[in-house]
Amino acid sequence: MLRLLKKILQTGVVTEACKVPKDDELEALGIQIKRHIDKQFSGSIAIRQVDAGSCNGCELEIHALNNPYYDIERYGIHFVASPRHADVLLVTGPVSRHMQTALLRTYEATPNPKWVVAVGDCAACGGEFGVTYASCGAVANVIPVDMVISGCPPTPLALMKGLLGLMVR
Amino acid sequence: MSSSNWTTDFLSQLADVGIAVEQIPLPAISLWQIASPQWQQFAELAMLADLRWASGWAEHHDERLFINACFEKYGVYVLLRAIVNTAKPELPSQATVYPAANRSERHSQDMYGVNFLGHPDNRRWTRHKAWAKNHYPLRKDFPVAGMPETITPPDMDYPFVKAYGAGVYEIPVGPVHAGIIEPGHFRFQAVGELILNLEERLAYVHKGIEKIAEGRNPESLARLAGRISGDTTVGHTWAACRAMEQAAGVEIPARAALLRGILAERERVANHLGDMGAICNDVAFVFAQMQFTRLREDWLRTNAAVFGHRLLMDKIIPGGVACDLTDESAALITQGISQLRKELSEIMPAVDLNSSLEDRLYTAGYLAPDIAKAFGTLGYVGRASGQDFDVRRDAPYAPYDQANFKVALEDQGDIASRFWVRYKEINAALKLIGHFISQLTAGDILAEWQTPLPGSESLGIVEGWRGEIMAYVRFADDNKIARFYPRDPSILNWPALEKLTLNNIVPDFPVCNKSLNGSYSGNDL
Ligand code: SF4
Numbered sequence: 028m029l030r031l032l033k034k035i036l037q038t039g040v041v042t043e044a045c046k047v048p049k050d051d052e053l054e055a056l057g058i059q060i061k062r063h064i065d066k067q068f069s070g071s072i073a074i075r076q077v078d079a080g081s082c083n084g085c086e087l088e089i090h091a092l093n094n095p096y097y098d099i100e101r102y103g104i105h106f107v108a109s110p111r112h113a114d115v116l117l118v119t120g121p122v123s124r125h126m127q128t129a130l131l132r133t134y135e136a137t138p139n140p141k142w143v144v145a146v147g148d149c150a151a152c153g154g155e156f157g158v159t160y161a162s163c164g165a166v167a168n169v170i171p172v173d174m175v176i177s178g179c180p181p182t183p184l185a186l187m188k189g190l191l192g193l194m195v196r
Numbered sequence: 197m198s199s200s201n202w203t204t205d206f207l208s209q210l211a212d213v214g215i216a217v218e219q220i221p222l223p224a225i226s227l228w229q230i231a232s233p234q235w236q237q238f239a240e241l242a243m244l245a246d247l248r249w250a251s252g253w254a255e256h257h258d259e260r261l262f263i264n265a266c267f268e269k270y271g272v273y274v275l276l277r278a279i280v281n282t283a284k285p286e287l288p289s290q291a292t293v294y295p296a297a298n299r300s301e302r303h304s305q306d307m308y309g310v311n312f313l314g315h316p317d318n319r320r321w322t323r324h325k326a327w328a329k330n331h332y333p334l335r336k337d338f339p340v341a342g343m344p345e346t347i348t349p350p351d352m353d354y355p356f357v358k359a360y361g362a363g364v365y366e367i368p369v370g371p372v373h374a375g376i377i378e379p380g381h382f383r384f385q386a387v388g389e390l391i392l393n394l395e396e397r398l399a400y401v402h403k404g405i406e407k408i409a410e411g412r413n414p415e416s417l418a419r420l421a422g423r424i425s426g427d428t429t430v431g432h433t434w435a436a437c438r439a440m441e442q443a444a445g446v447e448i449p450a451r452a453a454l455l456r457g458i459l460a461e462r463e464r465v466a467n468h469l470g471d472m473g474a475i476c477n478d479v480a481f482v483f484a485q486m487q488f489t490r491l492r493e494d495w496l497r498t499n500a501a502v503f504g505h506r507l508l509m510d511k512i513i514p515g516g517v518a519c520d521l522t523d524e525s526a527a528l529i530t531q532g533i534s535q536l537r538k539e540l541s542e543i544m545p546a547v548d549l550n551s552s553l554e555d556r557l558y559t560a561g562y563l564a565p566d567i568a569k570a571f572g573t574l575g576y577v578g579r580a581s582g583q584d585f586d587v588r589r590d591a592p593y594a595p596y597d598q599a600n601f602k603v604a605l606e607d608q609g610d611i612a613s614r615f616w617v618r619y620k621e622i623n624a625a626l627k628l629i630g631h632f633i634s635q636l637t638a639g640d641i642l643a644e645w646q647t648p649l650p651g652s653e654s655l656g657i658v659e660g661w662r663g664e665i666m667a668y669v670r671f672a673d674d675n676k677i678a679r680f681y682p683r684d685p686s687i688l689n690w691p692a693l694e695k696l697t698l699n700n701i702v703p704d705f706p707v708c709n710k711s712l713n714g715s716y717s718g719n720d721l
Contacts, residue, residue, distance in 0.1 A: 084426020094489035108374035160342020161404035
């Protein structure tokens with residue numbers, strides 16, 4: 028127990044400051060806002076992450092948002108287990124055809140008002156996989172998309188800025 | 197029979213029972229061709245001779261289908277092939293002998309229409325509802341675009357195994373799970389909290405990787421291989437490049453091999469750190485989760501600073517690497533290694549002495565060595581259950597052929613074993629990275645590419661962070677890919693999860709799953 032406490036004290040707080048981004052900064056990070064969001068989120072966003080066919084690279088970086096450096100929860104942005112509790116669907120991957128119905132149902136299960144953020148080049152445009160017998164390509168081919176955060180995968184910083192961009196500025 | 201001479205003895209055993217083998221040397225591997233009716237009999241003898249079944253896939257050539265399987269013993273691989281007719285594509289199953297072959301044969305059944313006679317479980321596997329039963333996406337006459345419906349219906353009527361009896365109930369989970377995790381479906385039969393049976397239903401993220409590989413050039417295939425499983429981008433790209441380089445007769449420069457080694461070991465460390473944290477998190481030991489995710493983040497930032505990409509995507513390219521190491525960046529890496537060593541020396545005793553962690557991880561999720569062997573379980577999962585195999589040591593390739601390192605091995609087979617094997621592998625990887633850096637001498641990092649002869653084929657085998665990765669490549673004319681089949685270790689490890697969760701309680705499933713950490717994307721292709 029003592030070792031544990033000692034290590035906690037030694038480590039201290041490593042969380043880094045991060046400003047809510049301006050529009051031009053978002054653009055520089057490859058983030059597109061398709062539909063402007065105002066007044067809806069003040070202080071809290073509940074996110075349901077849906078992997079609709081990704082290679083799992085995007086998931087690794089979304090995971091990183093919860094590490095002590097980014098600690099995204101301090102902004103009231105948290106990941107929830109059910110779409111019924113979510114404001115935002117964070118969707119990765121080209122949408123595989125085998126996930127198409129699951130994604131549609133998740134979308135339907137999310138209460139209004141809701142926003143969809145397409146994360147990663149695959150979700151943005153189909154990426155390396157495109158549209159085939161097995162893949163529907165971009166998320167926008169299946170459900171309406173409000174924001175795109177591109178990158179392969181996007182860095183945690185780009186993800187965090189993008190999500191902060193959803194908040195009231 | 198200590199080394200490679202098992203092939204000679206085995207060939208004579210085959211001759212004794214009348215199995216004629218046509219031996220065809222390929223670059224880096226020998227191809228044994230047999231008559232298709234003897235497919236299963238070969239497997240029976242292979243099992244008696246203690247060969248490991250490592251991979252299986254098919255290939256379409258006009259009126260014929262090539263059926264392939266790869267076997268290994270003492271680090272020597274043999275590629276077995278039989279040819280069947282598309283008019284009557286059938287041959288006796290090897291899955292009756294090797295459980296490891298089960299899902300791969302079902303994959304070939306769905307993708308090529310191969311009928312494996314006597315297969316113990318020939319339900320569809322990769323196919324859900326995106327194409328019809330009598331359509332075979334990997335046949336050459338199937339268009340890449342397919343004939344999809346506007347909305348692909350869910351695979352509702354898949355015949356799961358049922359259990360009946362007083363108090364038995366079923367829990368369906370997925371494909372969309374509660375966490376930030378890939379999709380797949382798990383079907384539990386339970387009594388109270390006890391898991392009686394678990395059945396996996398995967399292929400939700402099947403996105404046609406094998407099909408869209410065809411027609412690509414080497415660079416483009418390498419990029420695709422780097423996206424088979426994002427966490428294994430280095431491993432898969434390396435395996436695919438090795439296969440292509442062998443087929444093309446391209447020798448990579450020594451410096452490039454060392455850099456590849458550094459990249460691969462960095463990938464191993466990053467993933468193991470993430471997994472160790474996640475295992476602790478799944479039993480609510482948040483201290484360790486926070487520490488390990490912090491260390492992982494430090495590690496990835498060094499990746500970004502030195503190589504320009506946090507996950508190291510697209511750094512391995514056909515013929516060599518797309519990144520070099522300056523003295524300053526080598527110093528950065530060395531510094532990161534000693535920092536990590538120091539931190540781990542403080543964290544691991546705290547983890548080791550934690551009795552609540554011990555309570556949850558010891559004896560849970562037990563995978564018996566004989567089951568691990570039967571399923572051909574690989575990597576840290578296999579090595580935690582006594583399967584003493586590592587491509588880097590047993591079938592060494594540059595730069596590992598010039599390095600000394602210890603392969604971590606445990607035989608307890610529980611979650612704790614898989615946790616500690618990972619820790620040992622981190623230590624070995626840190627040593628290897630240091631060694632590779634010390635071996636670097638000035639030189640090229642990219643060899644000139646040579647267009648391979650049409651029809652050239654080879655197998656690229658490397659030890660990824662999850663275990664042995666095997667990529668099969670055949671070239672068509674004009675430097676184009678005719679066939680690509682990447683076998684992620686997850687394909688062989690996923691079935692082990694069904695076994696190691698038995699008799700555990702439902703709430704322990706997440707940590708059991710995490711301790712194995714199969715890739716869905718790498719499995720589903
Ligand atoms: S954008 Fe890149 S990292 Fe994300 S799913 Fe696609 S290939 Fe993987």
